[in-house]
Amino acid sequence: MTFEPINPPQRLLMGPGPINADPRVLRAMSAQLVGQYDPAMTAYMNETMELYREVFRTRNHATLLVDGTSRAGIESALVSLIEPGDRVLVPVFGRFGHLLREIAERCGAEVHVIETEWGTVFTPEQIAAAIAEVRPKILAIVHGDTSTTLAQPLEEIGALCAANDVIFYTDATASLGGNRFEADAWGVDVATAGLQKCLGGPSGSAPITLSAKAVELVEKRKSIEAGIRVESDAVSASPIRSNYFDLSQILDYWGPKRLNHHTEATTALYGARECARLLVNEGLPEAVERHRVHGAAMATGLSAMGLTLFGDQKHKMNNVVGVEIPDGIDGDGARAAMLGDYGIEIGTSFGPLHGRVWRIGTMGYNARRDTVLLTLAALEQVLRRGGVSVTAGSGTGAALDMYASE
Amino acid sequence: MTFEPINPPQRLLMGPGPINADPRVLRAMSAQLVGQYDPAMTAYMNETMELYREVFRTRNHATLLVDGTSRAGIESALVSLIEPGDRVLVPVFGRFGHLLREIAERCGAEVHVIETEWGTVFTPEQIAAAIAEVRPKILAIVHGDTSTTLAQPLEEIGALCAANDVIFYTDATASLGGNRFEADAWGVDVATAGLQKCLGGPSGSAPITLSAKAVELVEKRKSIEAGIRVESDAVSASPIRSNYFDLSQILDYWGPKRLNHHTEATTALYGARECARLLVNEGLPEAVERHRVHGAAMATGLSAMGLTLFGDQKHKMNNVVGVEIPDGIDGDGARAAMLGDYGIEIGTSFGPLHGRVWRIGTMGYNARRDTVLLTLAALEQVLRRGGVSVTAGSGTGAALDMYASE
The missing domain is CATH 3.40.640.10 (Type I PLP-dependent aspartate aminotransferase-like (Major domain))
Structure with a gap:
């Protein structure tokens, strides 16, 4: 048996953590x-x-x-x-x-x-x-x-x-x-x-x-x-x-x-x-603000795609959002498509939320504009292919508008 | 306050572990x-x-x-x-x-x-x-x-x-x-x-x-x-x-x-x-043999310098040797000179052996011929400067002879 050196596939980790270092x-x-x-x-x-x-x-x-x-x-x-x-x-x-x-x-x-x-x-x-x-x-x-x-x-x-x-x-x-x-x-x-x-x-x-x-x-x-x-x-x-x-x-x-x-x-x-x-070096208040902005852009984009956010949004963490899995789509199948076709990982849920809610993170090194937009763009494709009706460009458009207004 | 990126000094770690990765x-x-x-x-x-x-x-x-x-x-x-x-x-x-x-x-x-x-x-x-x-x-x-x-x-x-x-x-x-x-x-x-x-x-x-x-x-x-x-x-x-x-x-x-x-x-x-x-990949028996050879070379070199090995040598681990600190030399001072002047770390001891015994390792990546010879060469200098009488070249010579006979 031979084992190759470590050579992991490139993934964009947009789940609830761990995220890309x-x-x-x-x-x-x-x-x-x-x-x-x-x-x-x-x-x-x-x-x-x-x-x-x-x-x-x-x-x-x-x-x-x-x-x-x-x-x-x-x-x-x-x-x-x-x-x-x-x-x-x-x-x-x-x-x-x-x-x-x-x-x-x-x-x-x-x-x-x-x-x-x-x-x-x-x-x-x-x-x-x-x-x-x-x-x-x-x-x-x-x-x-x-x-x-x-x-x-x-x-x-x-x-x-x-x-x-x-x-x-x-x-x-x-x-x-x-x-x-x-x-x-x-x-x-x-x-x-x-x-x-x-x-x-x-x-x-x-x-x-x-x-x-x-x-x-x-x-x-x-x-x-x-x-x-x-x-x-x-x-x-x-x-x-x-x-x-x-x-x-x-x-x-x-x-x-x-x-x-x-x-x-x-x-x-x-x-x-x-x-x-x-x-x-960045400053703690500045880092928190960065997480707030990109977390808000993600949430805004998901809502604009017609998805329903989970939980009391007044108390949502900046760095992760729960989103209800739309009717008629297989939650784990969609996650597999995100990972397999686009190299992007989003999260499943535990306990009472399992099968009901995806969790999407924007944190640490991945609290960035490009990661938010890429994730929304890929999710639009996966949802549509899964049979969910999504207005083309709705998610990225709303996120871009939000960024422009900040 | 500013903190620089990690930039550790180069050390050759020849203590009882950790050693260089x-x-x-x-x-x-x-x-x-x-x-x-x-x-x-x-x-x-x-x-x-x-x-x-x-x-x-x-x-x-x-x-x-x-x-x-x-x-x-x-x-x-x-x-x-x-x-x-x-x-x-x-x-x-x-x-x-x-x-x-x-x-x-x-x-x-x-x-x-x-x-x-x-x-x-x-x-x-x-x-x-x-x-x-x-x-x-x-x-x-x-x-x-x-x-x-x-x-x-x-x-x-x-x-x-x-x-x-x-x-x-x-x-x-x-x-x-x-x-x-x-x-x-x-x-x-x-x-x-x-x-x-x-x-x-x-x-x-x-x-x-x-x-x-x-x-x-x-x-x-x-x-x-x-x-x-x-x-x-x-x-x-x-x-x-x-x-x-x-x-x-x-x-x-x-x-x-x-x-x-x-x-x-x-x-x-x-x-x-x-x-x-x-x-x-190396093979477990081969790795054990490598540790045996370099551990033996270190022990042979230390003995040839007139130092006394500690403990029942029949049951010594391959990868570390205890050596009694010679009379008249400050054990921690000599270790500091090894580290400060030659960049080589050797080990102190715990409990009943503290102040009495140094521990010198040859393990993992550092179970090599060059590390053994460098350590013996530096230790000769430090011992002599500390007032211990050592025959010039005795440690490295004995180790080289041992390598030649293997």
């Missing part, structure tokens, strides 16, 4: 390695911390990477914060809320869930009422849930949490970089993300930030790792249930002690640093 | 992404499974990648196998044995440890006696522990485990690809590894293989993830304590169901596939 990120990732404690490496680690403080809009010292995909970031946050038996409140408005619930349950939490219909978000009053009833130690909520394309407004939740002595965790994987996110101004204690959405990189590294309050909670549970512990090191009475995701140990690796933990995934760190560097 | 691996990792369920992607995943079967020398269907560093692989194995209260036997002959103990404890196991002095390994009789006494469900043992440079012989341990109905897990991170490793012939149930040692890639992806017996054990504990579960799906009575490391879910993602779990770290997968492809 920015070529500059891939170039950064092709750099040769240095040692784990090389002065060049520790300098890159410190710079990565500084850069992600700007991306998360925080002054939290504890801003770093977890080596794994975005859900590795989520699990590191939850397993480090949750002691078995802790009450955790999880408001669920899409699939990734269910993931937070599942992870919290596996961490041994007593999980309380409130749910709202897919396509809607919670009001601050609903969250306040649930906090009053549950009295949780931790509130865990998704910011932007790609499964429904909506973003939960978080502006008022930090104050609610602070007033009730609740730790406020949010999963910003899908939203960060493409939608306004203000860790400090919103009173977020812990936020996690991934590279494969608006940050324009490949999955595999999870940026995380922790407030001083969250760090204090995590540090209380610290035990130095068995193999490098000395006699005088304390051993925690409530140890974190994971070694790999133990944020107290990971903080010591990223901190001045440089205590050995995992071997940092250097190539992923090069990529994560470049993702943040590009965003910070 | 093979440029072909970095090139593979610079390829553009495809979607998570793109036919090209799922084909690459299947090929990666086939390739790692050859690397691990197994016919195990369940041979795949965990997205994280090598200790992510370890934790995924242990947390998926261990139910709280299970007895786990961990024979410890170096730092990474302590890591297995720590992770098993955090998984809720009743851990029993036997220890042997650093620099030695266990006899099969010692392991057999411990199994008879502890009656563990799982034996967890490191194959090659870089902290002491030794490899524990595993040939006879699989039969001991099978006779006592013990699941046999081994961490082959440091050894795989550079030392003989035979998952099937040795009766290994679960083995995990990383890319950053003999496989010649960057840290960040953890190859793993599971026997049918191990898969059965893990599958019994399976629950489909909350957000994608349907009514008819069973929920396990003894759920795995982690979602990210839940091998039953990860197997469904890599299997024909392609059930969504994490978003595969595509770039890391490209790299992991290329690492295995290069090894399989």
Whole structure:
């Protein structure tokens, strides 16, 4: 059996993520390695911390990477914060809320869930009422849930949490970089993300930030790792249930002690640093505005083709739109035609939306005018060939008009 | 504040790993992404499974990648196998044995440890006696522990485990690809590894293989993830304590169901596939022989310079050698001179060996004649300048003689 070198087909990834990586990120990732404690490496680690403080809009010292995909970031946050038996409140408005619930349950939490219909978000009053009833130690909520394309407004939740002595965790994987996110101004204690959405990189590294309050909670549970512990090191009475995701140990690796933990995934760190560097150079408000413009052009174009958008558009994320699959067309067949004939990937849906809704993204490197217009042009062809009546040029025309009016 | 693009200094990494990545691996990792369920992607995943079967020398269907560093692989194995209260036997002959103990404890196991002095390994009789006494469900043992440079012989341990109905897990991170490793012939149930040692890639992806017996054990504990579960799906009575490391879910993602779990770290997968492809093309026995030759040349050269090798040389891994720091020289100062003046990194040590032993690697892409000779030549200069008496040309001469005699 022989295997050829990697040579993937060229795809334009316009689904809910992963999307095409920015070529500059891939170039950064092709750099040769240095040692784990090389002065060049520790300098890159410190710079990565500084850069992600700007991306998360925080002054939290504890801003770093977890080596794994975005859900590795989520699990590191939850397993480090949750002691078995802790009450955790999880408001669920899409699939990734269910993931937070599942992870919290596996961490041994007593999980309380409130749910709202897919396509809607919670009001601050609903969250306040649930906090009053549950009295949780931790509130865990998704910011932007790609499964429904909506973003939960978080502006008022930090104050609610602070007033009730609740730790406020949010999963910003899908939203960060493409939608306004203000860790400090919103009173977020812990936020996690991934590279494969608006940050324009490949999955595999999870940026995380922790407030001083969250760090204090995590540090209380610290035990130095068995193999490098000395006699005088304390051993925690409530140890974190994971070694790999133990944020107290990971903080010591990223901190001045440089205590050995995992071997940092250097190539992923090069990529994560470049993702943040590009965003910070562009400016976070400018990047959010770019996502707003191209997301709006896509939504406008889809509507103009006669398609119905899914969910409460007032709370749609900038970077992804749900669109109902028109009657009489095979949703997966149309997606296959988009990919096979035009090289463009659009997304299917999970759970209650499966077979009902496509999800189309405009994020990171692909939040561009040409990608929006190409996608609309190809979709028009596929829809018509699938038997859907579409006015020729309606989608691209509406998008072009919108661009002209900006 | 401005940050420059990634531009690391050129280093020759001759420590215990990470080492320089093979440029072909970095090139593979610079390829553009495809979607998570793109036919090209799922084909690459299947090929990666086939390739790692050859690397691990197994016919195990369940041979795949965990997205994280090598200790992510370890934790995924242990947390998926261990139910709280299970007895786990961990024979410890170096730092990474302590890591297995720590992770098993955090998984809720009743851990029993036997220890042997650093620099030695266990006899099969010692392991057999411990199994008879502890009656563990799982034996967890490191194959090659870089902290002491030794490899524990595993040939006879699989039969001991099978006779006592013990699941046999081994961490082959440091050894795989550079030392003989035979998952099937040795009766290994679960083995995990990383890319950053003999496989010649960057840290960040953890190859793993599971026997049918191990898969059965893990599958019994399976629950489909909350957000994608349907009514008819069973929920396990003894759920795995982690979602990210839940091998039953990860197997469904890599299997024909392609059930969504994490978003595969595509770039890391490209790299992991290329690492295995290069090894399989070279031939596993040939790669092991290459590591033997260059490891022997390094050890011969160091001895010829008057240095004392550390540990039982009969059980030294091919790819790393421990060498006692000569009297009168500052170990960390010499390492700094190697790095600062010659761009060559050699390793320090942990725990009882710290300040006493350097560790010098010859592995993966750096298991070459030129790297061995350059390292010996530079070390001669640094030792002499540090006040150690070294016969000029003794190290390189002995290594060249050894190469000539091969």
